[in-house]
Amino acid sequence: MREITPKRIREMKGKEKITMVTAYDYPSALLADKAGIDIVFVGDSLGMVVYGEPNTLNVSMEQMVFHTRAVAKAVKRALVLADMPFSSYEVSVEEGVKNAVRLIQAGADAVKIEGGADHEKLVRKLVRMGIPVMGHTGLTPQRYLRLGGYRLMGETEEEIEEILRDAKALERAGAFAVVLEFTLADVAKLVTEEVSIPTIGIGSGPWVDGQVLVWHDLLGIYENVPPFVKKYADLSSIIRLALERYREEVKSGKFPAKEHYWEYQDKEDFERKA
Ligand code: KIV
Ligand code: NA
Numbered sequence: 027m028r029e030i031t032p033k034r035i036r037e038m039k040g041k042e043k044i045t046m047v048t049a050y051d052y053p054s055a056l057l058a059d060k061a062g063i064d065i066v067f068v069g070d071s072l073g074m075v076v077y078g079e080p081n082t083l084n085v086s087m088e089q090m091v092f093h094t095r096a097v098a099k100a101v102k103r104a105l106v107l108a109d110m111p112f113s114s115y116e117v118s119v120e121e122g123v124k125n126a127v128r129l130i131q132a133g134a135d136a137v138k139i140e141g142g143a144d145h146e147k148l149v150r151k152l153v154r155m156g157i158p159v160m161g162h163t164g165l166t167p168q169r170y171l172r173l174g175g176y177r178l179m180g181e182t183e184e185e186i187e188e189i190l191r192d193a194k195a196l197e198r199a200g201a202f203a204v205v206l207e208f209t210l211a212d213v214a215k216l217v218t219e220e221v222s223i224p225t226i227g228i229g230s231g232p233w234v235d236g237q238v239l240v241w242h243d244l245l246g247i248y249e250n251v252p253p254f255v256k257k258y259a260d261l262s263s264i265i266r267l268a269l270e271r272y273r274e275e276v277k278s279g280k281f282p283a284k285e286h287y288w289e290y291q292d293k294e295d296f297e298r299k300a
Contacts, residue, residue: 044236098133142192153200161196180213229254
């Protein structure tokens with residue numbers, strides 16, 4: 027079992043901030059784990075940042091299983107969390123259970139679902155059978171079509187009530203934490219005070235129990251970055267510069283240089299063998 031467990035995450039509430047970042051493959055998960063991040067998260071955001079889709083609605087269970095397997099192989103210390111993709115848990119509790127099991131068998135320590143109040147039964151069932159669950163409310167990208175795009179949540183009383191209702195339902199059903207995405211900071215603060223489980227914010231301000239960001243956003247790899255992201259690096263320009271230098275050196279004959287290839291020391295030696 028890995029060092030960071032759902033129990034440890036719960037105990038961090040009010041004591042230390044929880045850190046979470048997405049990772050979708052082996053090398054990135056290795057780096058996130060070595061950097062001491064608490065939760066390495068295989069998010070369905072991979073549909074957008076890895077597969078180039080305009081939203082997360084086309085992500086399949088197969089994709090989530092493959093990426094979870096790669097991430098799980100790399101992570102020794104952090105909690106490995108995997109997203110349940112769109113339509114993998116909404117149709118029935120039975121289907122949700124089967125799909126959650128697939129992610130656990132691929133190496134995840136816990137699964138995440140979007141919504142709360144609508145899925146209380148599923149969350150309770152998963153927790154009872156030993157699968158830790160994280161919820162997700164506020165902006166729920168799988169409801170992209172109904173929401174009419176990605177936007178700030180919690181501006182109306184109705185939305186605040188729905189967010190609170192979700193968080194409380196998740197707490198009641200036994201979820202170990204909840205993501206609050208792109209809500210007004212005051213709303214996230216209220217939810218954080220109202221529930222006993224940790225809240226992990228993204229674009230929801232500082233008054234939450236932890237933060238999550240998408241790998242490609244925080245490292246400056248992806249071009250369409252939400253306004254709440256802080257770019258901690260500009261990897262796209264570093265990568266592009268390296269690729270341009272490689273291209274130029276191949277064109278000019280500078281690469282490969284003497285240290286990158288091997289030849290017979292003696293030309294005659296080679297000719298004898300050839
Ligand atoms: O898929 C994802 O990356 C997410 C985070 C934005 C919380 O769900
Ligand atoms: Na997600």
